[in-house]
Amino acid sequence: DVRRAQAMAGLLCALIGGVAGQLPFPNADLCPGPVGGATRTLPLSTLDSLELIEDEPIGDGPCSWVASADRRQPGLQQTSNAWGNYPGDNTLMGCNAVVTGPAYTDFILEVDIFSGDNDGVGFVFGWKSADDHHVVLLENDRWPVFAVDDIPGPFIKFKRRIPGRPCLRHMNASTACFGTYAHLNKTHSAPFGVPATYAQTFTPFPTTAPFRLTLIVKEGQARITFQEPLSQARVMLRAELPLTTYSGGLVGLKTYANNPRFSNLRLTDLSLGPQPSAFCDGAAKCQQDGDCGSGWEPLLGAPGRCPPEGNAAAVFFAVVGWLALGGLGAAAYFGRLPPSVSRRAGVSFPDRVVRLAGKVSPALAAWLAAGGGGGPGAGTRAGGPMWQPRPMASPSSLESNYRAPLAANDACASSSSCGAFAGPGAGPRAAAPVGPAPFIVQTASPLVQTAMAVSAEEPAVPAVAVHVAEYGDERPAPTYEHSSSCQA
Numbered sequence: 001d002v003r004r005a006q007a008m009a010g011l012l013c014a015l016i017g018g019v020a021g022q023l024p025f026p027n028a029d030l031c032p033g034p035v036g037g038a039t040r041t042l043p044l045s046t047l048d049s050l051e052l053i054e055d056e057p058i059g060d061g062p063c064s065w066v067a068s069a070d071r072r073q074p075g076l077q078q079t080s081n082a083w084g085n086y087p088g089d090n091t092l093m094g095c096n097a098v099v100t101g102p103a104y105t106d107f108i109l110e111v112d113i114f115s116g117d118n119d120g121v122g123f124v125f126g127w128k129s130a131d132d133h134h135v136v137l138l139e140n141d142r143w144p145v146f147a148v149d150d151i152p153g154p155f156i157k158f159k160r161r162i163p164g165r166p167c168l169r170h171m172n173a174s175t176a177c178f179g180t181y182a183h184l185n186k187t188h189s190a191p192f193g194v195p196a197t198y199a200q201t202f203t204p205f206p207t208t209a210p211f212r213l214t215l216i217v218k219e220g221q222a223r224i225t226f227q228e229p230l231s232q233a234r235v236m237l238r239a240e241l242p243l244t245t246y247s248g249g250l251v252g253l254k255t256y257a258n259n260p261r262f263s264n265l266r267l268t269d270l271s272l273g274p275q276p277s278a279f280c281d282g283a284a285k286c287q288q289d290g291d292c293g294s295g296w297e298p299l300l301g302a303p304g305r306c307p308p309e310g311n312a313a314a315v316f317f318a319v320v321g322w323l324a325l326g327g328l329g330a331a332a333y334f335g336r337l338p339p340s341v342s343r344r345a346g347v348s349f350p351d352r353v354v355r356l357a358g359k360v361s362p363a364l365a366a367w368l369a370a371g372g373g374g375g376p377g378a379g380t381r382a383g384g385p386m387w388q389p390r391p392m393a394s395p396s397s398l399e400s401n402y403r404a405p406l407a408a409n410d411a412c413a414s415s416s417s418c419g420a421f422a423g424p425g426a427g428p429r430a431a432a433p434v435g436p437a438p439f440i441v442q443t444a445s446p447l448v449q450t451a452m453a454v455s456a457e458e459p460a461v462p463a464v465a466v467h468v469a470e471y472g473d474e475r476p477a478p479t480y481e482h483s484s485s486c487q488a
Helices: 002-021 312-325 328-334 351-360 362-369 400-412 446-457
Strands: 038-042 050-054 065-068 075-078 095-099 107-114 120-129 132-139 155-161 178-185 211-218 221-227 234-240 250-256 261-269
Touching (some): 095 120, 095 261, 107 120, 107 250, 120 211, 132 221, 132 250, 155 221, 155 234
Antiparallel strands (some): 065 075, 075 261, 095 250, 107 211, 120 250, 132 155, 155 178
16 A cells, blocks of 8 residues: 555656646746736825835936826826936946835736836835845846946846945946846847747837736746737746845836836735636636737736827728728828828827738838828927937848847937937937937837838838827826827
8 A cells, every 4th residue: 555655646746747847947837917816906196005215326316206196197107317326337226116015925016017218127026125135127228338247238137136235336247236147138048048939039128008017936936028019029038036045025116217107016926815816817828838828918907098089990991092092192192181180190000900000011000100190290399390210221120120229329329410319229328419409219119110211211101200209308208198188
């Protein structure tokens, strides 16, 4: 009987090991969008339950957090461009909004983000104090160029604040106050590879649409993931937490030289209480690669845009007619849309419509992403300059547009032709010239980059109407919504 019991136990262990061995990495059976379980939701419409902490030394501060329950501008926003370590800029320091308890060890942390800027956004976790915690941050831009870990942007990084070591104004590898233990950049990921179903190198987070960021931590394994809404590229970085330094703690939000808007923060405790009964918002099945599959789209809790003031259906069917009739002649017709439509880029098409159009014509997809505006005067603001796309070479693929803006912005950062907002590559420290200058609208989104590239070669495509970010001189960041009654 003893031998029989031992044999049965061995068989059971082999079966369990065989099933576990089919997972590409530990805890790959956990996905975004948990359903049920011990979940706490914070709409972030007030500063309640948050402790606001500023890293030191910091520049372009102080940190400034505002919360709103307004449907047009929902959630929590950090409104300064604070970054550090000032002035060396050797690591990722900025502004922290820490949820005031309880502490979490194993958890799923999710938040909806709208970021019109391309600099750092992410989470803090395992927070014991300002000098003892972990950070995971996404950065589309090239900063920090002089990183002590020799990994400049763009990237995703897991870092740990080293207790007892002060953050100096200038640091090197021997004096760094943060240590990097995992990263994904434009060439590779380390220390772990990425399953084939995910983007193999860094893919920028969107700066033209809200997205959901998810952090999963369980049994010493951490995973950060998001889905780029236009290309639907799935991005993931996995890390193994140092067991000697991670024992749980508070969680929260972090910014670096960025002023994003956060909403609908959701915390699911995986250590205590009931466990999630499903994932993927209940709309899809959790895959063995720890994701919800290519056909799933996160259900963002925050409103997207104001109801379009133009007749979006009429414009869309007219575009279909344009395709049927051959295109260029109808493109001229769209340039003669009534000024109430063509001058305000207030028409918004669903992302699925834009993606479908992209399969037929990149130029059409770019035009739809721009909101359907066009014609003489489109994008012109009373008393201000017209939004100007930066001329770019024709892209050989969408991927090329992830990288192309950086070199152009290197020149722009020191050029008198740059506007108050100089997009990816110009960096958080690029000074705006004095006096009027055309605005430069750029984004890491490949679809909008395509709009700009196409417009340089095909004047019939009105890229000046792109509603990427109607800001620069009025507000530090855009709202979710763009129309005549919902101004940025």
